[in-house]
Amino acid sequence: MSETTVGARPDLAGFPTARDPRCPFDPPAEYTELRAQEGTASLSCPVGVEARVVSRYDDVRAMLSNPQLSSHAAPSTHVVAGGQLDRPVSPGSLLHMDGPDHARLRRLLTPEFTVKRIQAMRPYIQRLVDDHVDALLAQTGPVDLVSEFALPIPSLVICELLGVDYADRDRFQRQTAVLIATNSDPAALEQANLEVVGFMTQLVLGKLAAPGDDLLGRLIVRARESGQELSVEELVTLGITLLIAGHETTANMIGLSTLALLRQPDQLEALRADPGLAGTAVDEMLRYLSIVQFGVLRQATGDVTVGDETVKAGEWLVAVLSAGNRDESVFPDPDRIDLRREATAHLAFGYGIHQCLGQQLARVELQEVFARLHQRIPTLRLAVPFEEVEFKDDALVYGVKALPVTWDRAGEDAR
């Protein structure tokens, strides 16, 4: 941090969203200066309001653990021009709820995502990853790692979790792929949205009639037994929330982290030599990439203090997770990937009562990918020049649109 930047206000017209194309893994450069200046900057956001932009690690944690800051607006609405900030919160919409309503619903779901429960899924996830590596190796490159590997793995994990019949999994995967693709046209998106809601409604109705031994079935029984029966609407909203939250984020992490590691041969070599590194490597890559790239929005319901400043009731604040994760006072040499770094205190899963419910599942999926993909395909490499890889600059969840990769055929399978 240079002396001259301390206290200096960077010249910002609005909320920083543009990355330097030379280092597409780094957050916009403005955040380095925002962290160094006193207090917080108040910047105009694309949605049309001013918001305090919180970019230091400690301030992000203080902000996200403050019960007087409401989550009622969708987490990244600030960057959506024409986005609605005051839409009523629909029943079952976990991400937008506060206080006791949120706690009640989260507690009904939490048993499905405990460390123990997710560890029990590890053998299934290992098989799934190996099967997809087998499918890659059965082809002659180049192959798009996003569509053939990064997207289907989390999608099938969600199917398994929710209890989607095997016969329906292809259809389910096709619909959700359209839903989370950034290049889907509005009509296709609307259609896919209707289909996913229809699909989830059918699934929920089936589980209500005959709750099985899967997430939705157990959730229905648990809610009934505790006298908090959930409506069809709540269950459908919860199901879709889990689907989107668990699918898009993990898929983008697989694609983007593979690319970032291919660009860091020394780190990749260390991981290949010792797959046991996957544990720390996953949290380090979560920190480094912080794919919820525009941070999360909150609104003050009373006067609160963030950092050294008072924020008045009604004011908007954005916790920029990617900026906090590059805070050099917490993570020395923050712009460097160090797969041995103890980075579990990162902010990529958020902080406070909304911290990612599925984080243990995400960790296990990514750990198995990290430990297996590069071991089994040691010559994996980009099939196009790096400059041709397209990034999801506008999407709320950052990633690569496609990742053409190839490998040497001989001696490739170390299984």
Next chain:
Amino acid sequence: MKVRIDVDACVGAGQCVLAAPDVFDQRDEDGMVVLLLETPPPALEAAAEHAALLCPALAIAVDR
């Protein structure tokens, strides 16, 4: 060292179980925190402190 937990504040993120599995667990019925060792031995103190730091709900306190 003495560890205290606030089950009402817990959100079941599981960070404490990952950081200090000999000190913390989660209840099967609702995923909330269980304190296995109120007074962890010296070898587990650092892990318990790390768990308190990680907890997103500020539900763990450590008194030295």
